Amino acid sequence: MFAATEGRTESSPGRPSGRGGKFYRRAGERRGMRDVCIVGGGVSGLAASIFTARAGLDTFVISEGPRPSSSRTQSGDDGGESILARNASLENYPGFPDGVDARQYLRLVREQAQNAGATFELGRVARAEPVAESDLEQGFVLETEGGDPLEARRVIAASWPDSDYLEPLDVGRVQRGSKHFVSVDDGGRTAVNGVYAAGRIAGEPHQAIVAAGHGAKVGLAVIHDSDVSFYHDWVTPEGYFTGRGREVPPGCEEIDEEERKRRDERARETILEAFAEPLDEEPTMHPSVADSSDE
Numbered sequence: 001m002f003a004a005t006e007g008r009t010e011s012s013p014g015r016p017s018g019r020g021g022k023f024y025r026r027a028g029e030r031r032g033m034r035d036v037c038i039v040g041g042g043v044s045g046l047a048a049s050i051f052t053a054r055a056g057l058d059t060f061v062i063s064e065g066p067r068p069s070s071s072r073t074q075s076g077d078d079g080g081e082s083i084l085a086r087n088a089s090l091e092n093y094p095g096f097p098d099g100v101d102a103r104q105y106l107r108l109v110r111e112q113a114q115n116a117g118a119t120f121e122l123g124r125v126a127r128a129e130p131v132a133e134s135d136l137e138q139g140f141v142l143e144t145e146g147g148d149p150l151e152a153r154r155v156i157a158a159s160w161p162d163s164d165y166l167e168p169l170d171v172g173r174v175q176r177g178s179k180h181f182v183s184v185d186d187g188g189r190t191a192v193n194g195v196y197a198a199g200r201i202a203g204e205p206h207q208a209i210v211a212a213g214h215g216a217k218v219g220l221a222v223i224h225d226s227d228v229s230f231y232h233d234w235v236t237p238e239g240y241f242t243g244r245g246r247e248v249p250p251g252c253e254e255i256d257e258e259e260r261k262r263r264d265e266r267a268r269e270t271i272l273e274a275f276a277e278p279l280d281e282e283p284t285m286h287p288s289v290a291d292s293s294d295e
Contacts, residue, residue: 044199
């Protein structure tokens with residue numbers, strides 16, 4: 001496990017200014033209680049992390065590294081590997097008329113989460129349990145394989161297809177064939193207060209756009225269940241609220257025309273840089289196919 005920090009410190013919440021750097025953390029460092037730990041760095045987990053981090057919650061994402069059949073290396077700037085990396089071409093995600101390289105899309109979403117302030121670690125959660133059985137408000141302890149335990153007030157499971165680590169919490173896992181899903185309400189809340197599930201593991205359709213939307217919805221549920229003042233995550237033109245004699249609501253931001261143009265220029269530069277050259281990564285083959293080819 002590894003760490004790299006750049007731009008802003010891990011402990012400072014909220015939105016960093018400008019394009020962010022990397023927010024990784026080494027195993028062995030002392031860990032404090034996080035506001036939210038997201039298990040799984042795929043589309044749903046990343047979407048949830050963007051919303052919780054932008055709302056000022058101390059957000060930590062842990063996910064397993066690439067499989068041996070992947071063309072990506074575990075030491076890279078990746079934050080784990082999503083099942084979407086198996087996709088040859090992502091062609092049904094709104095905003096990309098001719099499709100997009102799934103791995104490049106994932107890189108951009110990770111960068112967005114990092115810019116928002118989320119921290120990342122490669123690893124696998126083996127077990128999750130309450131800090132105190134009698135008081136779930138004290139949070140949860142997540143035991144990791146080969147690393148130090150994590151502590152978080154709230155946990156989002158977004159780790160399809162792995163949910164075995166949730167067994168001690170009795171969140172309501174349902175078996176369908178060889179897979180286990182987690183029962184949730186409309187906001188992704190499980191039967192255990194403070195534990196949520198997002199994306200495919202929560203029974204959502206196996207599509208990237210659905211996973212992103214559900215992850216965002218679960219992230220918002222976490223925000224509303226916390227003590228953070230929040231209205232909407234909106235960036236509006238100057239005067240949108242104040243021009244009507246209203247204060248800017250929590251979670252919202254008004255920006256003037258100069259700042260709008262600056263952000264637009266930065267956004268265009270980011271996209272142009274990302275797609276200037278083809279990404280030198282191949283789709284990850286399905287594990288069963290990759291394993292059979294090694295025999």
